[in-house]
Amino acid sequence: xxxxxxxxxxxxxxxxxxxxxxxxxxxxxxxxxxxxxxxxxxxxxxxxxxxxxxxxxxxxxxxxxxxxxxxxxxxxxxxxxxxxxxxxxxxxxxxxxxxxxxxxxxxxxxxxxxxxxxxxxxxxxx
Numbered sequence: 001x002x003x004x005x006x007x008x009x010x011x012x013x014x015x016x017x018x019x020x021x022x023x024x025x026x027x028x029x030x031x032x033x034x035x036x037x038x039x040x041x042x043x044x045x046x047x048x049x050x051x052x053x054x055x056x057x058x059x060x061x062x063x064x065x066x067x068x069x070x071x072x073x074x075x076x077x078x079x080x081x082x083x084x085x086x087x088x089x090x091x092x093x094x095x096x097x098x099x100x101x102x103x104x105x106x107x108x109x110x111x112x113x114x115x116x117x118x119x120x121x122x123x124x125x126x
Contacts, residue, residue, distance in 0.1 A: 002026045002115050004096050009120030014088055016124070020081040022096030022117060029077040030054075033099040033106060035113060036070060036081045038092035038122075045095070049081060050106035059106040064090075086124045093119040 003025035012018055022034065035050035049070035050059045058070050069082040079096060097113035107113075 002029070002032065002098050002100075004098060004115060004117035006094065006096050006117045006120040009094060009122045011123045011125065012086055014086060014124055014126050016086050017082070017084045018086065018122060020083065020094055020096075020120060020122075022079040022081075024077045024079075024098065027077065029072075030074040031100060031103055032115075033103045034070075034072060034079045035097045035099070035107070036079075036094060037097060037110065037113075038090075038094045039119075040092040043092075045110055047108040047110075048094070050108060051079065052106050053103035057104075057106050059108055061108070083122070086122075088124050088126050091122060091124050093121050095119045 005023045008020040033052050036048040037045050039045040051070045055072050067085045072079040096117045098115040099113045
């Protein structure tokens with residue numbers, strides 16, 4: 001069972017940038033498709049971005065396209081989310097997730113992912 005630990009969250013002004021990391025406990029990290037989700041207070045958890053096991057295919061929510069970039073380094077068992085041009089509405093707890101069932105597909109639903117990290121807070125101020 002893979003364990004996931006997010007880092008890199010914090011407080012940033014609108015228009016700024018942050019880079020989130022998700023470190024996995026297993027050397028079989030490359031067997032998983034990975035994704036980022038976020039949850040704002042009072043709202044449901046929503047899809048942000050996903051990446052297949054190889055890193056060749058990615059998917060993004062419309063709200064972050066052109067601003068966020070998902071990537072992974074299988075040699076380091078780590079996934080990243082580069083967030084640029086941040087907006088106040090990007091404020092949320094960001095979670096990374098892993099899917100071993102369909103690792104060649106970048107899926108966007110919460111229930112597609114079996115393993116979750118504890119989350120890291122991102123706050124964007126105006």
